[in-house]
Amino acid sequence: MTMPIDTHLITRRSIAEQIEELGQFRIAIFRDWPYLYDGNMPYERDYLSRYARCESSFVLVGRDAHGIRYACTAIPLKHELPQFQQSFLERQIPVDNKFYLGEIMVRRELRGQGMGRLLMNKALSTIAELNHPSAEVVLATVIRPSTHPLKPADYNASDHLWTKSGFARRDDLVMTLDWKDIDQERETTKEMVYWLRK
Numbered sequence: 001m002t003m004p005i006d007t008h009l010i011t012r013r014s015i016a017e018q019i020e021e022l023g024q025f026r027i028a029i030f031r032d033w034p035y036l037y038d039g040n041m042p043y044e045r046d047y048l049s050r051y052a053r054c055e056s057s058f059v060l061v062g063r064d065a066h067g068i069r070y071a072c073t074a075i076p077l078k079h080e081l082p083q084f085q086q087s088f089l090e091r092q093i094p095v096d097n098k099f100y101l102g103e104i105m106v107r108r109e110l111r112g113q114g115m116g117r118l119l120m121n122k123a124l125s126t127i128a129e130l131n132h133p134s135a136e137v138v139l140a141t142v143i144r145p146s147t148h149p150l151k152p153a154d155y156n157a158s159d160h161l162w163t164k165s166g167f168a169r170r171d172d173l174v175m176t177l178d179w180k181d182i183d184q185e186r187e188t189t190k191e192m193v194y195w196l197r198k
């Protein structure tokens with residue numbers, strides 16, 4: 001597909017100004033399988049404020065008349081919380097050269113048309129352009145049991161997008177994050193497996 005992707009690169013101050021809209025978008029997107037995130041804005045403000053505080057982080061956003069169409073967040077791994085870095089450090093894998101793709105999100109009705117791929121390419125080229133040409137890009141995806149009752153029968157994992165974009169899954173690099181699932185009373189701990197791209 002050759003169509004261009006229309007994104008705005010936003011950094012620090014602009015991220016701070018758009019936290020409410022980005023947070024609402026994240027909550028809407030990650031409510032679905034496999035994240036099942038019953039989101040709340042206090043968590044979103046805390047999470048996104050790390051991007052707003054960091055000079056090297058960025059967000060790519062595309063909008064239309066209905067709001068955000070797609071977005072992608074990225075931050076040097078060393079500026080994420082210690083728990084994001086822990087499994088690397090435990091294995092003596094350096095984090096200083098790693099850039100963490102926090103999330104890549106396309107509005108539901110626009111999926112399957114190549115947007116995710118274009119957004120990924122744009123994020124990778126932006127990381128290189130922003131003076132991190134040798135950065136190793138990493139991302140993490142949630143691990144869920146295949147027997148989970150909320151798993152849609154027709155669900156296809158986005159793993160294909162990661163492998164096509166040059167990422168390899170690292171089952172030895174796992175972090176844990178807590179959030180409340182839409183079908184739970186309180187927060188539970190999830191395992192997130194890392195994918196690395198050289």
Ligand SMILES: CC(C)(COP(=O)(O)OP(=O)(O)OC[C@H]1O[C@@H](n2cnc3c(N)ncnc32)[C@H](O)[C@@H]1OP(=O)(O)O)[C@@H](O)C(=O)NCCC(=O)NCCS
Nearest residue numbers: 103104105106111112113114115116117118156158160161
């Ligand atoms: C993951 C996501 C960004 C992909 O966006 P998208 O616009 O649908 O992706 P694309 O149309 O560019 O597809 C990229 C590739 O993955 C494949 N693909 C996309 N969705 C797929 C699916 N459900 N099943 C199988 N393959 C799929 C496409 O065929 C394409 O491969 P190709 O280049 O060989 O044709 C989108 O599904 C999304 O926003 N999901 C919710 C948020 C999320 O889970 N993000 C990832 C973790 S942060």
